[in-house]
Amino acid sequence: MTDLAQLELDLINAIGSAESVAGLEDIRVAALGKSGSISGLLKGMGALSPDERRERGPVINGLRDRVSSALAARKAELE
Incomplete structure (x- = not known):
């Protein structure tokens, strides 16, 4: 499995197991924030x-798009 595939799997699993909007926000910042893994x-x-x-750009x-979509979907579930 490639590093990107493993990163995506880890992030999607973390998003799915988030139990609060605050926890979800922490995951978003870790992935997409200024110093986040995807931003890096x-x-x-x-x-x-x-x-x-x-x-590599489109990949x-x-x-980023799949993680953003998963974050939005999970946020809607939690609210």
């Missing part, structure tokens, strides 16, 4: 070659 991946894109960016953006 996006910041590292500048160091990649154009070909690598073309390859990382897709990960």
